[in-house]
Amino acid sequence: MGGKRGWGGELGPRLSRLGQTLKGQLPESEGAWDPLRPLQHNPPPPEQADVVVAGGGVLGWSFAYWLKTLENRRHGMRVVVVERDPTYSQASTVLSAGGIRQQFSLPENIRLSLHSATFLRTINEHLWVPNEPPIDLQFQPSGYLFLASERGAATLEAGVKLQREEGVKVVLLSPAQLKAKFPWINTEDVAVASYGLENEGWFDPWSLLNAFRRKAMSLGVYSCVGEVTSFVMDTADNTPGMAQGFARVKYVNVRLPDSLEKQPVSCAVVVAAAGAWTGKLLDSATAGLRGSLALSPLPIEPRKRYVYVWHCPDGPGLETPFLIDTSGAYFRREGIAGNYLGSMSPPEGREPDTGNLEVDHDFFQEEVWPRLAHRVPAFQSLKVKSAWAGYYDYNTFDQNGVLGPHPQLQNVFVLGGFSGHGLQQAPAAGKAAAELLLHGSSSIDVSRLAPGRLWGSEPLLEAAIV
Incomplete structure (x- = not known):
């Protein structure tokens, strides 16, 4: 971080609360691993998972929470959230202005923020963890x-x-x-x-992120410190029955912190929710694809x-x-x-x-x-x-969220590109993405936010971009 950066005002209290929270999660002894203490031993990810979420910001954790909440519990879905920076010192979530509004010009944005506002008003009905203090946003x-x-x-x-x-x-x-x-x-x-x-108004972003994270982990979501660096694919060229020009992720490689070591994790679904780095993640993870499988760049970049x-x-x-x-x-x-x-x-x-x-x-x-x-x-x-x-996770195509299955990667979901309104829409966007994954449809109509629009469609222009 730059030497000119200030630490007072809003940011100072946020990072102070974050430091206190993380300090409280460090183990006092070599006891059994507690899912609410994600930093203990920095445990590596499991070798197998049903869903790997690449990115542990508020959107990634919202999705993980909803997935575990909406699934049929008998299935015991294994969900792993991979976050490269457990301090969140450069995370868009923590460094935002914390606003929530419904004054948008697109119905999708209005509905996502309305559903999120309802969720935030009743947050303790959803995210409260037994034996923990009530959530105060x-x-x-x-x-x-x-x-x-x-x-x-x-x-x-x-x-x-x-x-x-x-x-x-x-x-x-x-x-x-x-x-x-x-x-x-x-x-x-x-x-x-x-x-x-x-x-409408504003709230503390870290409180929402931490609430989603702690609740999701109490439901059994695995937290892993690391970075998803590459995908290993099944492709139509060597997989019977797969449509030509499509690829499927067999497993992801997770680079562990302070190491060049990579841990492979086989998975059924990958969710690209790396915030401002979502486009870079998909570009680097699929760099080895050639010919008809080569992917068009995802127009999400940091601003x-x-x-x-x-x-x-x-x-x-x-x-x-x-x-x-x-x-x-x-x-x-x-x-x-x-x-x-x-x-x-x-x-x-x-x-x-x-x-x-x-x-x-x-x-x-x-x-x-x-x-x-x-x-x-x-x-x-x-x-x-x-x-x-x-950083904004800026969608250069039309500055609106990208939510849904990737058009060329059969088992990759994209959840990003919200261009400054991801924090306020995270509760609803996470739910919509989880419903799409589990049921193929969502209670909130987000069909126009699907990634396919980024190639060959007219942009969804939002007039109320701040």
């Missing part, structure tokens, strides 16, 4: 507030119409109504705003995004929503002591280097702060306290 139900200029007004209003049809509680505000409700906003270039009344924390004692009060400005800048409150968190995506053609997680502080001064100060005059005197960088 530290949810702040302050809503999202989207601002639109004259140019974007029609798109925002069309989105609200669809959201209401899907059951979202959202209102449109005129500039006068917006100013009356939030007097600290400069409304001079705002034509209309949309404000979520229910199921670096900065998050800044600043202090402004005269800033907006406790009723402040998660605000998305007409310019693309965003912010929300961080605690109750006059601290705020926010940023924006870089302009087109200015994507930062993803080779490290160093923070560009000039980006805040030159791009983010002028937009914030214009929208909230009190922010003209803000003081930056800390900052960090994290």
